[in-house]
Amino acid sequence: MLLEKSKELFKKGEKNLVGAVNSPVRAFKSVGGVPIFIDHAKGSKIVDVDGNKYVDLVLSYGPMILGHRHTKVELAIKKALKKGYTFGASTSAEIKLAKMVCDVFPGMDKVRFVNSGTEAVLSAIRLGRAFTGKNKIVKFAGCYHGHSDALLVAAGSGLATLSLPGSKGVPDEAVKNTLIAEYNNLESVKNHLDKDDDIAAVIIEPVAGNMGVVKPSPEFILELRNITREKGVLLIIDEVMTGFRSKFGGAQELLGVEADITCLGKVIGGGFPVGAYGARNEIMEMVAPLGDVYQAGTLSGNPIAMACGIATLKELKKQDPYKFFDKKAIKIKEMLMKSAEANGIELQVNHFGSMINPFFTSEKVTDFKSALKSDTESFKTFFWNMMENGVFLPPSQFEAWFLSSAIKKEDMKTIKAAIEISMAKVASSKIQSTNNK
Numbered sequence: 001m002l003l004e005k006s007k008e009l010f011k012k013g014e015k016n017l018v019g020a021v022n023s024p025v026r027a028f029k030s031v032g033g034v035p036i037f038i039d040h041a042k043g044s045k046i047v048d049v050d051g052n053k054y055v056d057l058v059l060s061y062g063p064m065i066l067g068h069r070h071t072k073v074e075l076a077i078k079k080a081l082k083k084g085y086t087f088g089a090s091t092s093a094e095i096k097l098a099k100m101v102c103d104v105f106p107g108m109d110k111v112r113f114v115n116s117g118t119e120a121v122l123s124a125i126r127l128g129r130a131f132t133g134k135n136k137i138v139k140f141a142g143c144y145h146g147h148s149d150a151l152l153v154a155a156g157s158g159l160a161t162l163s164l165p166g167s168k169g170v171p172d173e174a175v176k177n178t179l180i181a182e183y184n185n186l187e188s189v190k191n192h193l194d195k196d197d198d199i200a201a202v203i204i205e206p207v208a209g210n211m212g213v214v215k216p217s218p219e220f221i222l223e224l225r226n227i228t229r230e231k232g233v234l235l236i237i238d239e240v241m242t243g244f245r246s247k248f249g250g251a252q253e254l255l256g257v258e259a260d261i262t263c264l265g266k267v268i269g270g271g272f273p274v275g276a277y278g279a280r281n282e283i284m285e286m287v288a289p290l291g292d293v294y295q296a297g298t299l300s301g302n303p304i305a306m307a308c309g310i311a312t313l314k315e316l317k318k319q320d321p322y323k324f325f326d327k328k329a330i331k332i333k334e335m336l337m338k339s340a341e342a343n344g345i346e347l348q349v350n351h352f353g354s355m356i357n358p359f360f361t362s363e364k365v366t367d368f369k370s371a372l373k374s375d376t377e378s379f380k381t382f383f384w385n386m387m388e389n390g391v392f393l394p395p396s397q398f399e400a401w402f403l404s405s406a407i408k409k410e411d412m413k414t415i416k417a418a419i420e421i422s423m424a425k426v427a428s429s430k431i432q433s434t435n436n437k
Helices: 004-014 071-081 092-104 117-132 157-159 185-193 217-233 251-254 304-318 322-342 377-389 409-435
Strands: 038-042 047-048 051-057 111-116 136-140 178-181 199-204 233-236 261-265 274-281 349-352 354-361
Touching: 051 409, 071 304, 092 111, 092 274, 092 304, 111 117, 117 136, 117 199, 117 233, 117 261, 117 274, 136 185, 178 185, 185 199, 185 217, 199 217, 217 233, 217 251, 322 349, 322 354, 322 409, 377 409
Parallel strands: 136 178, 136 199, 199 233, 233 261
Antiparallel strands: 038 047, 047 051, 111 274, 261 274, 349 354
16 A cells, blocks of 8 residues: 555655644544545545555545435535625524434424534533533543633543643643543443532533543433433433434434433534534523623634535435444444454454444453453554555544445445454564564
């Protein structure tokens, strides 16, 4: 696999971009080698500047659920572009997308659009604190909710990928009101709620995607809702990643829980920068201009982003690809497990709807601690061999893979062949490593 042009761009980028990238995981630090630069994409495929073509299982970390440049979505974008790019004023598209979102999230009467998942979460937390009159937040180790100061504690994939315990530049005062619990461990939540009466909210990914895919046990997620309600603590469910990926709506409905505040992003923008937070009227009406919780954004509700989001959700509802996603995810899981077993490799594979990923470990992965036991050297070998055999993966053991409705039989064949070659390479690499000791 030639990467000469990517190498050239990386060298040029280092001069004026931080690490030649605009998001740390793109730097390929945990897998080594040169990060690839993308030229174009269409459907299930993505092509780098050197002309290497891959089946895309990154999908911009989730939003490209229909695949790249879907015809109807592209037409909607072009139509919106002809009217103008941004106005600093309201458009009817904002109202239309808001209704589409609120209609499928029980308990959500109103929504506020922002420009990213990070912005959605930090705004939701501010709102939760205002509504309860309390200050502290409980988050779970390994769950990532954006890079705002208060939440960059045990924050999952990005920091874990770079082997960072946290982030410099975050003062102690910024995280003093952030309490850490263990995913799938209800007692760790109860301990905080029983000891501290200044907790405004518990925030959680309903299915974690930033320590790899980790599902909550039914008992854990249902009881979490019960105890937060009993204690008068808000439950903020971060569906930036899971929203519209397991059903047309949220994962929380499949899990049998209902958030007080829901955070969204990714799919609802269809590839444009969009985030959102929403809740019942009594909570959302505290937000300016109706209330005293201030949050604003010049590009919030951008007309091009709204057009893309509307077209994406319309087509997604029409396709209803969720059974298709589940079948494909199960098939890929079978490919991974069968190949790992054939090569004597210890592997766990978790999936939920259209999200899936393997962990190179013998231990079942149910939380951040168990995810961190994964053999990242084996993943590194696996990653590059998958790339060399035509499958684009997130360059981190701790990031979810995503499926699009554009994936075809030929793509599945490519994935299967790549997995078989890559697992064999992992086994060979482990033998060589043992012999060299």
